[in-house]
Amino acid sequence: MIVVHHLNNSRSQRVLWLLEELELPYEIKFYQRDPNTMLAPPSLRAVHPLGKSPVLTEDGATLAESGAILEYLLERHGGGRFIPAAGTPERLRFTYWLHYAEGSAMSPLLLNLLFRRLPTQPMPFFVKPVVRGLSQKVLATFVGPQLKTHFDYMESELGKSTWFAGNEFTAADIQMSFAVEAGQARGVVGTDRPKLLAWLDRIHARPAYQRALQKGGPYDLLS
Secondary structure, three states: OEEEEEEOOOOHHHHHHHHHHHOOOEEEEEEOOOOOOOOOOHHHHHOOOOOOOOEEEEOOEEEEOHHHHHHHHHHHHHOOOOOOOOOOHHHHHHHHHHHHHHHHHHHHHHHHHHHHHHHHOOOOOOOHHHHHHHHHHHHHHHHHHHHHHHHHHHHHHOOOOOOOOOOOOOHHHHHHHHHHHHHHHOOOOOOOOHHHHHHHHHHHOOHHHHHHHHHHOOOOOOO
16 A cells, blocks of 8 residues: 655645546555644654655655655556656656756745745844845845746746646646745746746646645645
């Protein structure tokens, strides 16, 4: 039996979505973040030493990292679905976007979250103005431009095809979903990026996406 160790407000939602697309039976074990620190509970370390989600277990194997999990599921259970044929340009794009999602797209989004939260953390009152000023400068001079560069790039690439890897929906779209949804939640994806908005509408309309959301529970990408 496939077991997904699912943390609320996390990337593990993508694993549930692919499992629903593949129509595979699976079990969910739920974990809740600490409401103050937003960190995963220590019990996740009993599953994987890093104590992060997603983690998938099956037949005695334990696998972490969402991209690796998606590849594993496609290889073992996919039967050629949701992945372009080997040796095609679409397969090359598929591999690129599968790794770009975490390797490039998430970095500026995480920095954006970090530096927006930093001034709200407990600290001596006389330090707050310095931290606020530093955070605003980093956001304006580095993080903001990086976000613009990446999301302009995604918008441009979706001008070449309906989906990220080509004209067919693939697991690369599943992997990219968290970054694009986070961009929308943080005001980076708006009416000035109509192709990304249309892509979001398409993924949200998929029955498997909706089933995964119902089973995994709603998530707040501003958290």
